[in-house]
Amino acid sequence: MNLEVMLLLYAYDHHGKLCSLYQLSRQRIEQMRHEVTYFCPTCKEALQIRSGRHHIPHFAHFPDSQCERNSQGESDDHESGKWLLYKWLKYQGYNVEIEYFVKEINQRPDLFFTSGDKRQIAVEFQCSTIPPDIIEKRTNSYYKAGIFPLWIVGNRHFQRKGKNLLLHTSFHRSLLYYFHHSYCMYYLNVNAQSVIIVDHILGFTHSYCFGRPRSYSLDSITFPQLFAPSASPSTPYIYFWEKQLYKLRTFYQRSVGTEERQWRQFLYLKGKHFSLIPSVCFLPVPSQSTCSIKAYMWQTKFVLEHFMEVRIGNIIKLGRNKCLTVNRYQADPVQEYLQLLGQMGFVAHTSNGSWVKRKEITFPTHITQALEEDKKVMNVLRNILYTHNNVSL
Structure with a gap:
């Protein structure tokens, strides 16, 4: 597996604390190599730290690993995005876990936590395009387990022509929400560390829709505010x-x-x-x-x-x-x-x-x-x- 494709930016230490190499200095990363052993959030196998001039510092499994993550592969954006969302929720006081195993439905959401109203939330940060039937199957499984699924889409799927005409394929249609008389979607821009809420979505052609994008830095918006009502757009x-x-x-x-x-x-x-x-x-x-x-x-x-x-x-x-x-x-x-x-x-x-x-x-x-x-x-x-x-x- 190409390491440019398989990147693991966080792991548990021997105290069970989730650690990350994200945005750490080279000196600090070298210190971490010799301090403790780190473990995979998915399979709990021991990990090694890899860093160098030609790829992003990350944790990696040893060659004989049997972890399911090795067969799936996760992009740098996906890993970085999960870590950003984890820190964002953690800062708000939520007891959030990365890749928590939901035994009754045999699924590992990217993030899992309980909201203020005691509702269980599964966050799926979807960077790659997957078939709508898989999205529907996972969504149905979460609801059967009493879990609310929040799908957040990677920024590469946020494409627009002009101000209010946006890409809208079968993949996008399968990730629509409906709140406050408005169809909406959620995107995460990892590089800008911002969330984009597109609301008042109206289908236009087979591949495009009208919508109003609103961008918020992660430090300026809270989880409940993702679902707050907003004024109707003035665009005719x-x-x-x-x-x-x-x-x-x-x-x-x-x-x-x-x-x-x-x-x-x-x-x-x-x-x-x-x-x-x-x-x-x-x-x-x-x-x-x-x-x-x-x-x-x-x-x-x-x-x-x-x-x-x-x-x-x-x-x-x-x-x-x-x-x-x-x-x-x-x-x-x-x-x-x-x-x-x-x-x-x-x-x-x-x-x-x-x-x-x-x-x-x-x-x-x-x-x-x-x-x-x-x-x-x-x-x-x-x-x-x-x-x-x-x-x-």
């Missing part, structure tokens, strides 16, 4: 949403993904063209950030399959399109979509929770009509969003 996201709809209407993209090709074929078989979808088939619902399918694709299918086939005055049968956030909030894009359609007069909510069709949604017949309809719908949408403060757009 609806402007960018309108531009995306205009692009869909006027720019023909020949090379598209499998889902988009299937969507176009679906419309073709219905006798429709994708550039002439109704304006209300591209509305920004808050939980779009949890969806892997683009808004205009699933909304068009919903209108054609669940809305247009129903007569005015009849109940609309809903499809299933619910997603869970990490903190178990059940996002429901279809219900949010119907709420917007209701405010526009297309549906009405009954006392028993059903939705009744009130007026038709029609497809425009030419591009000029579609663009005129877009302006009207977007103006109505602005009034709804700003007047009722339903969505931070």
Whole structure:
């Protein structure tokens, strides 16, 4: 295993105290070599200290080690980040442990502690990209054990175009939280020793979302403040949403993904063209950030399959399109979509929770009509969003 990849920046001494080589002088590190024996936090095997001109000072297992860490490998950022978060929590008075073994679920979270309200917390600092199903499996295991999982993402996954447009892949979607009517994520910048909270996240395209990043140095924020409510952003996201709809209407993209090709074929078989979808088939619902399918694709299918086939005055049968956030909030894009359609007069909510069709949604017949309809719908949408403060757009 390449030592540039396998770095262990902390270990226990013979008193059970967690020690680190992080930011220590060369002289102090040389002294530590001869003072005591150090032990791995994971397997409790004895460790050696390695330092030199060509790699960061670190603890290392001996060649015959059977530690599971050797097969997994951990980056310098991951190790440094765990140590930063450990010191940050320790300074606030929490009795935090690194890689505590949770026996009942056979997992070792990066950090483990009990919060002020006696709730057990597992912190996972995720630097590498892993499949969403693994994240979901680990998250479910923590909840079954009565543990709240806090996933904090490495800074290399924090990528943005401009101020408020951020990378948002299936990996990001699987790490969303929902607090105070806002979707959010947490990042750690190891080099800057700061945490970045991105809140008011709204899905935009397949790979990007809108969001408001706020950066705090670790010495200026406490653990409870990660979950404190914040004011809505003033950035008019609806402007960018309108531009995306205009692009869909006027720019023909020949090379598209499998889902988009299937969507176009679906419309073709219905006798429709994708550039002439109704304006209300591209509305920004808050939980779009949890969806892997683009808004205009699933909304068009919903209108054609669940809305247009129903007569005015009849109940609309809903499809299933619910997603869970990490903190178990059940996002429901279809219900949010119907709420917007209701405010526009297309549906009405009954006392028993059903939705009744009130007026038709029609497809425009030419591009000029579609663009005129877009302006009207977007103006109505602005009034709804700003007047009722339903969505931070």
